[in-house]
Amino acid sequence: MKIVFKRSQFLQELFPFVDINNDSALKTALENFYSLGSTTAEVSVNHDFVNIHIPNIDPEHESKEFYRATNLCAIGKFGEARPILEKLIEQNPTVSEYHRNLAQTYEEIGDHEKAIDILIDALKWDPKNHWALVLMGNIYARHYDDVDTAIKYYDQVIEADPKNYIALNNIGGAFLQAGRNKLAERFLKKAYNAKSDYPNTTLGLAILNLNNSNLQQAFEFSIETLKSSTDTSNQVYQTALSLALDCSRQISKSDTGKEELVEFIKELEQLTGTEIRIEQEENMPTVAKVEIAENHGRDFHKILFKPGSEGVDHLILHELFHLKFIAEARKEEVNKRFVLMQNTFKDFRASIQPTINRLLKEGYPSENISNVAQQLFEGIHRQVYNAPIDIFIEDGIYKDFPALRPHQFLSLFNMNQEALKAVTDKQILKLSPPSVLSQSKTYNIIGARIYEELYGVRLEEKFNASPSELELVNTFWDEFLEYRNDREPGEEYELVQHWGEDLGLDKYFRLEEEVHYAKDELTSVSPESVLDKIERDPLMLEEIDEGQEKEFKEFLSKHTSTDINMAVTMYMVGALEYFKGMDSEKVRDIAFEIAMLGRSGISPEKNGYRLNKIPNVSFSGYKLLAYYYTSWAIALPDMVSQLQLPFEKEYQTALSIKGSK
Template structure:
C-alpha cells in the first residue's frame, strides 16, 4: 500500500508537532512514522521532489499481526519456549522486522542466554538503529551480566538521543546505575524522568532503591509505598516495591528506638486516665498483645501485655494503648461499653454448630481437636469486638504518629497474613464450620481493605474470598468510612453491633453500658463488705453485671403479670421464711454475683451453692434474685432494674390469701 502526500502547509497542519518545530522535515517524518506504525510494522518513508511516499506492508501486517500479539501474550505469562519458537518462525518469514529480533533477544535474556540475546538485539539494531527497547535491553545486559557499565551507557545514551523525553529509558538507566554503585549519576536520570512523567510508578521504586543505596531508610520506605500506590497491578514491579518497603521498614526498626514512641504515648495516657500504665512481655500470649484495664481487673494500674515474637512489636503496644485512649474518651461522654461473653453465649454458639461437632466425631477426630474447634467461639468474638474499633485505632495512629508507620506497616502485614492462613489452611478448612470461617474471613477482608487504603498492598485475593464475602467486606468498609467522617467517642460500638447483626452474630456476646456495670458491681462489693460476707466466686463480680437484663426485659414485654415468675416468687418466699436474715443476705449477694455472669430466663441447670441439692431455671434464679434482695436490701431493689414488681406484689397477695 502506498500513500502519497505533497509536502505543503496543509500536510504540516495534519502533523502540528512538525509545524510547531518550524515545518521541520525530520520531525514530520518521525510523526508520520509513528502514526502509520502498526505493532512492530513501521512504514517505509521516502521523499522525492517535494513528495512524501509512505509504503505500508498491508499483506504482511494482516498475516503476522495476530501471531506477533500471541507471542507477546506468551511472554507475559513467561512461556518463553513456545514464544521463542513462534517468533523465530516470524523472523524467517520477515527478517527485516526489527521488533521480531528485539523480542527474541529479550526472550533469550530471560532464559539466561545473554550472548545469544545480544546477537539478536544487534540484529534488531541493524534493521532499525533507533529501536529504543533494543538499545535499552542491550545496555541492561551489558550492565547486569557483563558488568560493563561504560559500554552499557553508550547504548543508553543512544536511546535517549533518539527519544530525549523517554522517561522509561531514563528510569531503567538510573536503576542500573544504582545497582552498579553510581547513585549520583542515577539521581540525574531520575530527576529528568520525574520531570517528564511524575506519575510513572517505576520512578518511585527507583527513588526507593536510590535512598536505600544512600542509607536513607525512611525515604526508601516512603518511596516504596508510593510505588505500591502508583502500581495497582500485582506484577514484578509491585513485588519488588513490596520487598523494598519491608526491607526499609525492618531497617528503620533496627535503627530507631520504638520504645520512645511508646513511652511518650503512655505518659500522655497516664495523665489523661489518672492511673499508671505497666507494660510487660508475655511469650505465652496467644494473641499479639492485649490490655487489661484497671477497672476490670481490680488493679490500681492498667496492664499491657505483648508477645515479643510478633514483628514490629512497638506498634502492638501502641495499638493496645490506643484501646485505652478510646475507652477513656468514651467514658468521659458516658458512652463507654463493655463487651462480655459468658457460658450462656458459648452454649448458644455450640448449640448452633452441634451438627458440625457430631460430624467431626463421626469422621474420627478426637475430643482435643473438637475442643480446638470450639475455641473458634473466642476467636470469632475477638473479631466481632476488635474489627470496627481497630479500624478507628489504626487510623488514629496513622494520622497522629507518622514515625510509627514502618512499625504499623510490618505489624499489620504480619497480622493480615496470619488471618489469611487461619481461613485458607487446608487442615483448618477440614475441621472448621464453613459458616464461621466465612464470617471470620469477612472481618479479615475488612482489615485487608483498610491496609490497602493506607499502604497500597492488595492482599484481598490471597484470602480466596467468594464474591459474596468480598461484597460484604466492601459494604462494611464503606460503612466505616462514612462513620469515620463524623466519629464521636463511643460510636465504634454502634458499628460493632450493626456488623454483628448483619452477620447474625449478636447472640454470642453482649455490650453493656459501663456505668450500669460499675454501679451494680460497686453496690455488691460494698454490701459484701458491710455484711462481712466472703463467698466462693466473689472474684467473679468483675464480670459485667446485667448483660442479660435486656433479654429478661424483652421476655417480659407485653405481659401484665408473668405467672411463671409469680409462682417461683411464692416458692422463694416459702423458702426464705425459714432462714435467718444473715442467711438470706448471703444468698442475695451470691445470686447477685451469679447474675453478674448473665442469666438466660429460658435456660435450665443453674445452681445456687447456698441452696444445695437442686437446680434452677433462669426464671427461677431471677425470681429468687428479686425476692432475696427485696428482703435483704429493699432500698437497693430498684437498682437491679428487674421488671417484676407486679409479680412480687401478686406473690405477696397469694401468700396472704393462703394464710402465709
C-alpha cells in the same frame, strides 16, 4: 519522509567517518546514504541542524509480518523472528523499528557488536527512536561499562521526550543494574517526576535507597510500588513485598519511632490521669492486650504484649489507641462495656451441635471437641468487639505515626497471615462449623481490606469469600467509610452492634452503658495495702467478729486437713454468704463475667481484680477463684468440672462451715 538531526556529537556517532563540521562533505555523505534507487534525498545544512527530505517514502511498518516477528521476540523465539525482520528490511530499509527489533535479536544472544551496527541504522532512519536509543545505551552501560557513550544515547531520549517515563525508567534501571547508583538516581528521579505511580520506577528507587542504606525511604518506595501494582503475581509486586518486609524487619529492630511512642504514652497518661505500664506476658491468647486500671482495681493501666512478636512497638501502640478511645468516650460519658448474655456458651454450643456430632462420629475425643468449641466461642467474640474498632485504630496509627509505619506494616502482615490461615487451613476447616467460619472470615476480610487500603498488600482474594460474604464485607466497609474521617467518641460501638446484628451474633452479647467509674476508690485503697492485708490475714479473720472467732478456730481444727487451701475455703464461705438468697440468673451472670475475665488467666498471686456485677469490691486472685468456683457450683453445677479448678474439698468444707453457723 523527513529526518532532522542536530549537528552534534550524536550525529558524529552515527556517521563516524564524516566530518560533520564540513558542510559540503556532510551534505554529500547524507545524500548518498538516504537516496534510494531512483529517489534522490534532499539535504539542507545550516549552522545547527541538518534537514533531510526523501520524497515518496512512507515509513509505515504496521504489517502482519512485523507483528508476527515482535510476538516471536516477546516469547523469546529470536531465531525465528530474525529472518522475518531481515526480509522486511530488505523490502523497506527506511523503517527504524525493523532495524531495532532485529538488533534486539542479536543483543539477546550476546552478539553486541552486531546489535550496535544494526541499531546505528535504526537511528539513522529515526534519530528519535526511544527504544533504539535505550537499547544502544544499555549495551554500552551493561556490557562495555562505557558510561560516557551510554549517556550520549540516553540524553537523546530526554531531549526527544522528557516525559517518556518508561524509557527514563529503563535507563535508570540499566545504571542500577550496573551498580552506578548516582546515575541510576538521576534517571529514576526523572522517570518518577514524569509519572510517580509507575511501579517499575518506584521499585527501582526502593532498591536504590536500600543500596544506599536509606531503609525508611526504601520502605516507603516499596509501599508505593505495592499500591500502584495491579497484578499481585507480577515480579515487580512480589519483589516490592519482599523488600518492604525486609526493610520493616530491619527498622523494627532499631529505635525508629520510639520517641513518638513515648510521647503518646505521656499524652495518654495526662488524658487519663493514670500511669501506664508496659509489660511482657507469655501466656496470652492474643499478641497484646490492654488492662484498664479501673477494671482491674489498680491505679495504673497496663499494656501486655507477648515477647518475640514482630512489630512490638505497633502492638503496644494499638493497645494504647484502645485506651485512648475508651478515655475519649468516658470523657463524653458514652463509653460502653461488652457483656455476654446469659447462657451464651451453652447457646453457642447448641448452635454448632451438628459439627460436634460429626466430630464425635469421626472419633475425636469429647474433651478435645469441648476445647475447640470454647476456643471458637472466645475467638468469635474477640472479633465481634475488636474487628470494627481495630480498623479505626489502624487508620489512626497510619495517619498519626508515620515513623512507626514499618512496625505497623510488619505486624499487620503477620496478623493477616494468621487470619488467613484461620479460615483456609484444611485442618481448621475440618473442625470449624460453617456458620462460625463464615462469620470469622467476614471480620478477617475487613482487616485485610484496611491493610490493603493503607499499604497496598492484596490479600482479600485469598480468603475465597462467597458472594454473600463479600456483600456483607462491602456493607461493613461502607459504614466504616461513613464514620472514618469524622468519628465522634464512642461511635465505634455502633459498628460493633450493627456488624454483630448483621452476622447474627448479637444474641450472645450486649453493650452496656458505663455509667461511671470511681477512680477515687483506687486511690483510697492501693493494691499494695490490699496485698499487705491478705498477707497479714489470709483467712479474713479480721472480718469475723470476736464472738465468732473462737467457734471458727475450733471448727477449723476439727474439720480440715493439711491438703486444703484454707484461704480459698474462707473466701468460699464469704461467697456463699454473698450469694445467699440471690436470684439464680444473677449468680449465673456473675459466673459468666468471671469466666470472661478468666480467659487470659487468673493469677492467685495477683490482686486488684474487679467485677462489674459486684461493684466496689477488689478481689485477690484466690478470692476471685473462690467466687468463680462457688458461682458455677450454685448456678451451673453440671458444668463445674469443666472449670478444672481443684477446689472440690475447699467447697465442701465451706458448705460445712456455713452449715455449722
